Amino acid sequence: MTTRISVRGFAVASATAVTTVGAVVGVAAGGQQGTAEPVELAAADATLLADIPVGGNTQAQTASLTQQADLQADAASAAARKAAEESARKQAAQDAADKKQAAEEAKRKAAEEAAKKREAELAASRSAERSAPAAGGGDFPQQASYTVEQVKAMAQQIVGGGQFQCFSNIVQRESTWNYRAQNPSSGAYGLVQALPGTKMASEGADWRTNPATQIRWGLKYMNERYGSPCGAWQFWQANHWY
Structure with a gap:
């Protein structure tokens, strides 16, 4: 609750002081003392002034409002x-x-x-163009034995450049270009490890000793089953057999 003080006593005292001053001034001017009455009435009216709040409480209220504003700003x-x-x-x-x-x-x-x-x-x-010479050796003369380079040269001629690398990749992994290679477990035989080796007889009776016959049979098998040597190579890479 705000504490207030009355200024009524202060107003009366002030009015009295003003009346006294008016009287002195009147005497000095040669007037009558009655000239101070309006001042007295004014002083009496001053006793109607309202109470005013004490300054300390006002400061407290202001500080409280400031704190509330700070809290709201923080929020x-x-x-x-x-x-x-x-x-x-x-x-x-x-x-x-x-x-x-x-x-x-x-x-x-x-x-x-x-x-x-x-x-x-x-x-x-x-x-791609595929070469298919006649079975049984064709243009390749029969020999008692063949080197790896000779066998590769035959394959490059028979298979053709577009598919030779894929064909070579398979042969390298199946027989390392050994046309007499035989798997002791399965019986697969030759460059392309035909299983059984007798399948290659469809390309020539010399399938055991003639690399060209084996190459032709292997090329035919890859074309019929996988579309091409490269198709067979893709399958081999995924499965390690073809």
Whole structure:
């Protein structure tokens, strides 16, 4: 509750002082003392002044209002910080989701491009010119034995440049270009490890000793089963057999 003090006594005292001064002035001027009456009436009226609050309590109220304003400002600042943090969190989550989606999309496109490339290579390999000389040796004279370089030269002529590397990759891993290679467990035989080796008789009775006969049989097998030596090589890479 605000403490107030009365100024009524102060007003009366002031009025008395003013009356006294008026009387003195009247005497000095040669007037009558009655001229001070209006002043007295004014002084009497001054006793109607309202009470005024004590200054100390006013300062306390002002300080309280200041504290309330500070608290409100702090609360508003905390709310603003919380809103900013929440907004930043949501933005970070959205950015992470966008990056993940972009990475998945790039991966999908890369897989599609790789598949298209493989299809194109396979189509090109199938349309590549294939050599197929007559069975039984053809233009290659019979020999008692053949070096690896001689066998590779035969294969390059029979298979053709477009498919030779794929054919060579398979032969290297199946027999290391040994036309007499035989698997003791399965019985697979020759350059391309035909199983059983007697299958190669369809290309010539000399299938045991003639690399050209084995090469022709292997080329025919790869073309019929995988479309081309490169198709067979792709399968071999995935399965380590063909």
